Amino acid sequence: QKEVEQNSGPLSVPEGAIASLNCTYSDRGSQSFFWYRQYSGKSPELIMSIYSNGDKEDGRFTAQLNKASQYVSLLIRDSQPSDSATYLCADDSGGGADGLTFGKGTHLIIQP
């Protein structure tokens, strides 16, 4: 059974610091990985997608993928209180034809 593992937290980070979120996945065949942000009572919002080993940067966000270690991470630079949310890691091992397998999410708290 495909699994995506995340530390549920909460992860508390001071405002302005770097928040580091981690995720591991079990399916070696997975090729596509996603980070979603979910505020309480809302649906997930896509932050980043990453398909190749290495880093991918988008504004304050950097996603990192290491397929050999089956590890995905998300760095948030200059953390803001508005970044406080649950961050969901997901993989898509079906090449777009299947739904996503989500981790349980990491609850991030940015302390002003």
Place this chain on the structure above:
Amino acid sequence: GAVVSQHPSWVICKSGTSVKIECRSLDFQATTMFWYRQFPKQSLMLMATSNEGSKATYEQGVEKDKFLINHASLTLSTLTVTSAHPEDSSFYICSARALDSSSYEQYFGPGTRLTVT
């Protein structure tokens, strides 16, 4: 772009009745739509995958006769919860993948909160 809507945003129904939830891709055509369910303090769990014009594929443990999915067009999929029970109370979220997309990104609707009394 890539906006997905759901209707209704919340619904309360009595045990034993049926509820229909609509999912629409507003500015793109979706080859595939997905239905997820999220219980409090838990992550999203995929219920079924829906392709336009064909039968939905259900995940293990999801009753296809209870959760009826119809994908009538490239912009509309519906989920009907039949004979709802209190344990069906949950947050139901659909997502869609664009027809002409070269990426595997899925765009989520705002969700429908179902409460069965």
